Amino acid sequence: MQDKVKSIKQSVFKILVTSIILFLFLFVITVILALVVESNWRGLWIGLVFLAAAFDLMFLLSIICGAIFLRANKKIDDVEKFKAKRALDVGMFYFVVSNKIDRLINVNEKINTPKNGNHNVV
Numbered sequence: 001m002q003d004k005v006k007s008i009k010q011s012v013f014k015i016l017v018t019s020i021i022l023f024l025f026l027f028v029i030t031v032i033l034a035l036v037v038e039s040n041w042r043g044l045w046i047g048l049v050f051l052a053a054a055f056d057l058m059f060l061l062s063i064i065c066g067a068i069f070l071r072a073n074k075k076i077d078d079v080e081k082f083k084a085k086r087a088l089d090v091g092m093f094y095f096v097v098s099n100k101i102d103r104l105i106n107v108n109e110k111i112n113t114p115k116n117g118n119h120n121v122v
Contacts, residue, residue, distance in 0.1 A: 004104060005079055009070065011097045012088070016066035019093060023059035026052055058092050065091030079104045 030052040037045040065087040072084035079101060088094040088101070 002077060002079070005077055008079070008097060008101060009073065011100075012066050012069055012094065015093050015097070016063060016070065019059045019062040019066065023056060023063060026056050026059065030056055062091045062093045066094065069094075080108055 030049060033045060033049045033052055037049050068087040069084050069091075072087075073082050076082060082101060085098065085101060088098040
């Protein structure tokens, strides 16, 4: 496996694990805040519940997208053959990894194109 592919997969895995941990932590906070709001209907508490729930949804989306990407690319050894790259674009916290993949693909395309610019040489 190429070192760059391994590095990309490790980066996605690290973000996935971090998202899982933060999701669980924020979910507990959301439940606690919801219980506080149930007995005390003040605007600040309701706003905090909605804010925590919004972050929960962002982390949940990140978890789903990272898992889809890692599952689809389990046995792939080439950056240009990555499947489900769109999942990284949807997952909010993978923009750095997605950018890295795009740069690697662009570098590989520049290396593989002929110098004269004629792509259809027979």
